[in-house]
Amino acid sequence: MADKYMELVNTGFTKKLAKLLGLPRPPRLRRYGADTPLLPGPVLVLGQSPKAQQLSDTLISWDLDVRRHDAGDTKLGGIILLLDELTHPEQLSPLMLAAGKALRNLVPGARVVSFSRQALDSDKPAVAAVRQGIDGAIRSLGREMRGGATANGIVLQEGTEITSPSAIGALNFFLSGRSAYVDGQFLTVKTTDGELPEDFHKPLAGKVAVVTGAARGIGAAISRTLARDGAQVVVVDMPQAGESLAAVANEIGATTLQLDVTAKDAGQQIIDHAIKRHGSLDIVVHNAGITRDKLLANMDETRWDSVIAVNIASQLRMNEIFLAAKLPGLRIVSLASTSGIAGNRGQTNYAASKGGVIGMVHSSAKLFAAAGGSIAAVAPGFIETEMTAKIPLGTRTVARMVLPSLMQGGLPEDVAEAIAFLSSDAAAGLNGQVLRVCGQSLVGA
Amino acid sequence: MSQPAVRNAVIIGGNRIPFARSNTAYVNASNQDMFTAALEGLVARFGLQGQRIGAVSGGAVLKHSKDFNLIRECVLGSSLDAATPAYDVQMACATGMEAIGSLANKIKLGQLESAIGGGVDTTSDAPIAVSEALRGILLELSRARTTKAKLAALAKIRPAHLAPSAPGTGEPRTGLSMGDHQAITTKAWGITRQAQDELALASHKNLAAAYDRGFFNDLITPFNGLSKDNNLRADSTMEKLGKLKPAFGKNLGDAATMTAGNSTPLTDGASAVLLGSEEYAKDNDLPMLANFVDFEAGAVDFVHGAEGLLMAPAYATARLLKRNNLSLQDFDFYEIHEAFAGTVLATLKAWEDEEFCREKLGLDAPLGAIDRSKLNVNGSSLAAGHPFAATGGRIIASTAKMLHEKGSGRALISVCAAGGQGVVAILEARN
Numbered sequence: 001m002a003d004k005y006m007e008l009v010n011t012g013f014t015k016k017l018a019k020l021l022g023l024p025r026p027p028r029l030r031r032y033g034a035d036t037p038l039l040p041g042p043v044l045v046l047g048q049s050p051k052a053q054q055l056s057d058t059l060i061s062w063d064l065d066v067r068r069h070d071a072g073d074t075k076l077g078g079i080i081l082l083l084d085e086l087t088h089p090e091q092l093s094p095l096m097l098a099a100g101k102a103l104r105n106l107v108p109g110a111r112v113v114s115f116s117r118q119a120l121d122s123d124k125p126a127v128a129a130v131r132q133g134i135d136g137a138i139r140s141l142g143r144e145m146r147g148g149a150t151a152n153g154i155v156l157q158e159g160t161e162i163t164s165p166s167a168i169g170a171l172n173f174f175l176s177g178r179s180a181y182v183d184g185q186f187l188t189v190k191t192t193d194g195e196l197p198e199d200f201h202k203p204l205a206g207k208v209a210v211v212t213g214a215a216r217g218i219g220a221a222i223s224r225t226l227a228r229d230g231a232q233v234v235v236v237d238m239p240q241a242g243e244s245l246a247a248v249a250n251e252i253g254a255t256t257l258q259l260d261v262t263a264k265d266a267g268q269q270i271i272d273h274a275i276k277r278h279g280s281l282d283i284v285v286h287n288a289g290i291t292r293d294k295l296l297a298n299m300d301e302t303r304w305d306s307v308i309a310v311n312i313a314s315q316l317r318m319n320e321i322f323l324a325a326k327l328p329g330l331r332i333v334s335l336a337s338t339s340g341i342a343g344n345r346g347q348t349n350y351a352a353s354k355g356g357v358i359g360m361v362h363s364s365a366k367l368f369a370a371a372g373g374s375i376a377a378v379a380p381g382f383i384e385t386e387m388t389a390k391i392p393l394g395t396r397t398v399a400r401m402v403l404p405s406l407m408q409g410g411l412p413e414d415v416a417e418a419i420a421f422l423s424s425d426a427a428a429g430l431n432g433q434v435l436r437v438c439g440q441s442l443v444g445a
Numbered sequence: 446m447s448q449p450a451v452r453n454a455v456i457i458g459g460n461r462i463p464f465a466r467s468n469t470a471y472v473n474a475s476n477q478d479m480f481t482a483a484l485e486g487l488v489a490r491f492g493l494q495g496q497r498i499g500a501v502s503g504g505a506v507l508k509h510s511k512d513f514n515l516i517r518e519c520v521l522g523s524s525l526d527a528a529t530p531a532y533d534v535q536m537a538c539a540t541g542m543e544a545i546g547s548l549a550n551k552i553k554l555g556q557l558e559s560a561i562g563g564g565v566d567t568t569s570d571a572p573i574a575v576s577e578a579l580r581g582i583l584l585e586l587s588r589a590r591t592t593k594a595k596l597a598a599l600a601k602i603r604p605a606h607l608a609p610s611a612p613g614t615g616e617p618r619t620g621l622s623m624g625d626h627q628a629i630t631t632k633a634w635g636i637t638r639q640a641q642d643e644l645a646l647a648s649h650k651n652l653a654a655a656y657d658r659g660f661f662n663d664l665i666t667p668f669n670g671l672s673k674d675n676n677l678r679a680d681s682t683m684e685k686l687g688k689l690k691p692a693f694g695k696n697l698g699d700a701a702t703m704t705a706g707n708s709t710p711l712t713d714g715a716s717a718v719l720l721g722s723e724e725y726a727k728d729n730d731l732p733m734l735a736n737f738v739d740f741e742a743g744a745v746d747f748v749h750g751a752e753g754l755l756m757a758p759a760y761a762t763a764r765l766l767k768r769n770n771l772s773l774q775d776f777d778f779y780e781i782h783e784a785f786a787g788t789v790l791a792t793l794k795a796w797e798d799e800e801f802c803r804e805k806l807g808l809d810a811p812l813g814a815i816d817r818s819k820l821n822v823n824g825s826s827l828a829a830g831h832p833f834a835a836t837g838g839r840i841i842a843s844t845a846k847m848l849h850e851k852g853s854g855r856a857l858i859s860v861c862a863a864g865g866q867g868v869v870a871i872l873e874a875r876n
Contacts, residue, residue: 239659242666243482246489250524255492258662277492277730 006408026407027148030109032177032417034201034228038062039175041077041107044070047095049082049115051163058168062200070102077107078175081114084156088126089133096137108147113174114138115162118155118188135186142184142440143405150174150183150406150440157190160429165194169426172200178421181381181414183405183440187430193369194428203424205230208278210270212261213288215241217385218335220248221412222285225420227252232278236261236270237288261288261314267321281327283423286315286334289353291387293346304349311353316360319375323367330373331423334361335415338381338438354379358434365432374431376422381438382409404439453723454549455733455875459563459842460487461716462668463675464830467568470671471713476505476512479668479715480565481519483835486666487561487717491731494524499557501531502544503564503717506833506863508535509572515565538784539742540564541837542860542868545718546740558725564834565715579606616863618748623755623863624785628694628703630753631787634794641707641786642686645827648783652824653679660823664842676710676830693785707786712830716838718845733875735845738855740870741765747865752805755788757867758859759795763806765869773812777854777874778847779819780840783826784861792859823847836860841872848874 009018009025018025030040042065045056059066059080070076079099086092099112119131134153142151152174154167161167170187173179197203209226213219214235227233233254237245242258249256257273259266274281289311292303315334322330339347340354361377368375381404382388388409418437421427462482465471471479480503488494503516512518517531536543545562552560575583579602586598615622631641655661656673665672678685691701692708719731726733743761745752758781766773773796781789795801796812803809823843826836837860844856853874861867 239662239665240667240672242486242672243668246486246666249489249492250485250494253492253494254489256486256489256666258666260659263659276732279730 024407027108027146029148029180029406029408030177031180031413036177038172039064039077039111040109041065041075042067043078043080043175044076044102045080045082046098047082047085049084049162051161052082054163055080058163062172070098070105072101072105074105075107076102076105076110078111078113079106080171081112082162083114083116083134084162086116086130089130092130092133092137106147106149108149109177110147110149111175111179112138112141112145112149112151113171114151114153115167116153116155118157138186139184139440145183145405148180148406150179152179152182152184153186155186155188157188160189160192164189164192164429165196165426166191166429168196169194169421169424170430172426173421178417180417181406181410181437181439182418182435185436185440187435188433189429190431191429193431195425197424197426202230203426204283204420207231207282208234208274208280209283209285209423210234210236210257210274210281211285211287212236214248215245217387218380218383218412218415219287220244221416222287222419223248223254224252225413225416226283226285226423227254229420229424231283234270234274234278261318262309264317266314267318270318271321271325271327282329283331283333284318284322285419285423286318286332286357288314289335291347291350293350295346296348299349307349307353311350312356312360315357319360319364323371326371328372329425330368330371331427332364332368332373332375333419333422334375334377336361336377336379336434338379338436338441341379341436361434362432369431374428376427376430376432377434378415378418378422379434379436379438380410380415381436381441383415384409384411404441406439408439410437410439451553452555454552454720454737455723455726456735456737456841456845456872457719457721457726457731458487458491458734459664459716459718459838459845460490460666461664461835461839461842462486462714463665463671463673464712464714464832464835464839465671465674466676466830467711467713469675470669471567472569474567474669474713475570476508476515476565476567476715477518477522479567479713480516480563480717481522482666482668483563483565483715483717484519484523484525484561487719488524489666490663491719493719495526497526498529498561499559500548500551501525501529501561502534502548503562503838504534504540504544504834505565505567506535506537506540507566507568507571535834536868537862537864537866538782538831538833538836539860539862539866539868540834541716541841542740542858542870543742543837545720545837545841546737546868546870548720549737549740552720552722559719559721561717561719563715563717563838564836566832566834567713568711569713573609576606576608582606616747616754622693624693624703624708626747626754627785627787628697628701630756630791631703631785632694632697632700633753634791636702636787636790636794638702640790641702642683644783644786644789645686645707646681646683648821648824648827649678649681651822652677652828655823660846664846674829676712677828681706703785703787707827709784709826709831712832714830714832714835716835716842718838718842732849734849735856735872735875738871738873739765739769740868741768743867743869745865752865753791754863754865755784755861755867756792756795757865758861758869759792760806761867761869762796762857762859763802763808763812765871766812769871771871773815773857775855776815776857777819777851778822778844778856779815780821780825780844780856780858782831782836782840782860783821784831786827788861789820837868841870844872848872849876852876
């Protein structure tokens with residue numbers, strides 16, 4: 001999606017002019033490519049952790065140049081902060097300041113990733129303070145990063161370590177171009193469940209994935225990304241959207257299933273198609289969704305009910321069917337929205353449905369884990385789609401540029417990358433979480 | 446050399462684009478556009494991307510001369526392996542039936558593992574030819590070697606020569622339109638206006654109900670903004686149908702019963718059916734909806750008035766039943782193409798008629814009546830429309846699905862065609 005403004009402020013004479021005038025210059029984000037390295041430069045690992053050496057070995061196995069000290073003489077592609085052993089806020093100083101010094105050497109599109117422990121009510125006050133403090137520090141650092149660089153964190157729950165499969169999986173995701181539009185976010189490793197892929201470029205090899213609402217926009221991007229990552233995809237959309245659905249399918253070698261997700265037997269139809277035609281059902285992405293915006297004062301029953309029916313009630317019904325079928329290792333990823341977290345004017349119905357998704361994900365985690373599966377959600381912020389292209393130019397430019405730290409809207413691919421990661425076996429230990437893909441927009445903090 | 450044993454040919458599934466009344470949704474779509482779209486939907490439904498299919502066969506009744514390799518061109522424009530052979534078939538409105546039946550035979554003989562058959566037609570983008578006189582002059586011009594000869598040829602062109610010659614559905618040997626032909630048959634068999642309108646109404650109601658229950662979700666892929674057949678009138682009533690004036694057989698005066706409501710309109714559309722051997726279906730985890738058991742073509746002498754233009758299927762059915770040791774009552778579904786309501790009703794009446802069955806079909810006893818509740822249960826051409834060559838594929842795919850849903854039984858399909866021809870077929874359920 002070519003953005004004229006971004007092109008202008010980043011190239012040639014107009015770039016100089018934009019600099020001179022102090023115009024905001026949204027950076028080009030570093031996105032995933034099969035042939036590009038995991039990081040655009042060496043990675044600096046700061047801090048101590050019992051498994052630091054194993055972590056370094058893993059980084060080296062990813063062809064990264066690992067530095068334990070910043071000599072200040074080389075450009076860096078990323079910084080990993082091992083903060084999981086800290087017990088008092090006073091201990092943050094040397095690590096954070098060292099990181100601060102190294103920031104100057106970061107190349108565009110660099111990554112900062114922290115490891116920390118989850119703050120618990122049962123922690124000693126000083127321990128809880130440093131743990132929660134890291135949350136604030138990393139989110140703030142995210143806002144200070146320039147050139148499309150981001151800062152995110154991995155929080156370890158009791159019993160997990162920096163080398164737990166999902167910790168490593170999350171680290172790989174955050175370092176890679178897959179997390180281009182994820183900024184100032186945390187993923188919590190809850191269990192040691194999960195399995196790392198043999199090939200990080202094909203994390204979904206051998207999996208059968210169903211994507212609803214796949215005919216266009218974010219759904220089409222999700223389908224393409226899952227297929228790229230090795231999955232056999234089944235694309236689902238309303239019968240009326242069949243023409244573009246077929247085009248998506250033929251582009252990525254998927255099969256189509258024309259289906260209204262609000263149909264009572266939608267879940268069973270998905271199971272039947274996936275199993276009969278492809279042998280299993282491993283991943284379901286609940287992406288199908290609609291908006292019917294109106295101020296609540298002007299809201300009618302049709303608008304309200306249709307949004308609830310498509311965006312949340314259908315997912316609840318399908319999930320019940322999936323759970324009853326006891327499909328081993330089934331991973332569900334749902335589309336939430338920052339509207340469901342922070343609210344949005346004119347979207348009481350939509351926000352109720354998307355907040356509903358978040359509630360459903362939290363509460364369903366145990367249920368899916370019982371069969372070795374998981375459930376998660378991705379909450380996109382401002383994403384450049386056909387839908388958001390209809391927002392007037394001025395509003396759109398402000399929404400995509402001023403609000404998020406990354407000064408631009410995300411692409412459907414950015415949402416798709418997060419979904420692909422959360423649907424992979426490496427993410428099993430992240431069960432029940434909601435990841436925001438919002439470029440760290442101000443909305444909803 | 447040992448001959449291979451004959452094996453089953455199975456219908457795996459089908460796809461069509463919604464049918465559109467002439468000069469509506471597909472006014473700018475060519476036959477190639479539409480059949481490619483039908484093919485692409487089929488490829489997407491069954492995950493055939495990059496696959497080499499044994500053969501793709503189909504055709505169009507109204508065809509531009511530039512479309513000499515229509516189906517092959519569609520394959521080249523599709524997501525199938527370009528190494529998929531394809532060829533055109535043409536048998537008027539029975540084109541799809543003939544294409545699919547012949548492919549089934551090749552599968553049965555072990556010559557093909559997989560095949561796609563179907564058809565397409567547009568009356569919106571119909572070929573228009575120059576007049577015969579102008580054509581003669583232009584051919585002469587192309588043969589001329591000197592400037593003088595060229596000018597001489599050109600000088601022969603007169604304004605009247607420039608009037609184009611549009612294709613019609615008239616029979617070349619009688620000059621009568623198909624509708625006027627059927628009007629004669631309809632009258633001869635004493636088919637009432639009431640009976641024809643009732644059949645038309647049932648077609649609309651049945652098709653609408655099939656859409657409502659999602660029957661077409663895996664049979665149709667939308668095209669050009671259309672997701673349902675736009676000839677469908679779900680709110681049609683006997684009153685509305687009764688108000689229409691006769692459109693055919695107007696010379697019959699008060700005896701004229703055929704209206705635009707109980708006759709099919711000119712329609713644009715395309716359909717494709719995927720067939721394969723059992724091994725192919727199993728190896729590719731594809732469904733087996735029905736066996737394509739057998740088919741038979743018929744033809745009658747309508748030119749000299751010995752028989753009605755569209756009565757050939759009545760004859761072909763008798764032979765097909767005999768060959769398969771079946772009676773007309775041995776079927777769970779009857780799919781009789783509704784070219785006109787009168788065609789279906791005259792055919793049914795003929796099968797019940799002792800004299801017709803004895804004199805024309807050479808049978809000791811009439812084939813008898815069918816259970817009308819098994820006739821065209823999900824609607825037929827009066828509601829869906831009739832893009833000539835695409836109708837066979839529409840009926841075969843839908844019927845195969847109906848049989849699979851039922852889980853047992855067999856279906857008789859009958860499609861009449863211009864030129865006094867027709868093709869009938871038997872499908873058998875797979876569960």
